[in-house]
Amino acid sequence: MIYQGGSMLFSKPATTIEQQLEFLKDRGMGGDVELQRRWLETVGYYRLSAYWLPFETAPAVGQTRTKRFRDGVEFEQIVDIYVFDRKLRLLVMEAIERIEIALRSRWTNRLSLASGAHAYLDADVFSGGFDHPLRVSQLSGRVKSSREVFVEHYQKRYRRPFLPPLWIVSELMTLGELSRWIADTEDRSLQSDLAKDIGLPSSTTLIGTLHLLSYVRNICAHHGRLWNRKTAKRLPLIKRFQSDLVVTETVTKGGIQRQPDNYIYNVLVALTRLIRHQSPDSSYPDRVVELMRKRSNADLSAMGFPEDWLERPCWVLKAN
Incomplete structure (x- = not known):
């Protein structure tokens, strides 16, 4: 490793598939070599390493990793867990999608009935700490670049307001954006009603749950590992x-x-409870x-x- 000015510089070279196969063999990985080759080519050494890390021998005190596999570890075990994790992500994404759509529908309906079709353009509808101009600007950019039929229909037919009503623009929001708009809705009774709509007891638990689900959804959307992960939220x-x-x-x-x-596990409990309510x-x-x-x-x-x-x-x- 190279050090300069007290900071470590990255110096690892790229490796070929053949070299990676040798690494696995030298570190004690067993199993079908052609299977290993195919997965290294199509999934990648780095992504797979997150799944075989728990199969390494325990490091000594002060050591981060041994990079040695326990006796009897077969590559097929890694493939099995990887495939399971993919199925788990699909189940989690399905539930989050259903909850997100229900939440979007409920919030849009309640807010537009209470404050008008373009309620999101009124800064007074949201709390003072919410950067309303920035959020509206982001939505405006999303609308401008959208090729959705419902957006184009509005733009062709209506001149004012320039932006479509809430029930159209909310469809262009990510779950993370939707959760921030909901969290900063000034009407706390509306938040509480929304929580009850989807099966939660209060606005506080609604906001906290949405933060977690947004985080988990981003992991799934980027094909990240759920199995054995500790969530940051x-x-x-x-x-x-x-x-x-x-x-x-x-x-x-x-x-x-x-x-x-x-x-x-606790994420699955929340998802299952909310799906059952719906x-x-x-x-x-x-x-x-x-x-x-x-x-x-x-x-x-x-x-x-x-x-x-x-x-x-x-x-x-x-x-x-």
Whole structure:
């Protein structure tokens, strides 16, 4: 490694597929070499490394990684987890999409009825800390570049206002943008009603849940790893979900702080609860259970699943 001025400079050269195959062999990876070659070519060494990292031997004190695989590790195990993770992302994205669309519809309807079709253009409808001019400018740019039929129809037929009504522009918002518009809606009673619409008890839990779901959606949209990931954001402690959630306790100066842990299990609980509120006869919980029942206890533990998860209310209604 090269050092300059106290800062480490990156000096790793690019490697060929053949070199990468040698790395895996030298580090103790077993399995079909042609399978390894195909996955290295089509998925990539770097992306796959996140999945085989847990199969490496434990590092010594002060060591980050050993880059040595435990005895008996086969490349087929890595492929199995990668494929499972892809199926998990699809299930998570499906639920987030349904929740996002329901939320968008409810917010648009409630806000436009309360403050007019172009409510989003009125800065007084939003809290003072919200950068309203910037948000409107961003939406204006989105509208200008859009080729959606409903946008073009508005532009051809109407001269004023220049921007379309809320129910059109909201369709151009990402989930992250939608969550920020909702969080800064001045009418707190509207926020509370919106929370109840989608199955949450309060505006506070609504905003916290949206922040987490936006974060998870971005991971999925970029094909990121969900299996064994700790999320940077946590679900709020929602009392009506507590019998399903895995909650940790931390001793602080102010006493014991209880909060949901930040593994994917709690995200699945929230998604399943919200989907059930929206559609009580949904097959979604069954499909989550079906996918998870095929995984080992070690895999489930890596996702934060408690040992008694199948006995918890969230899953027991349809799982057995």
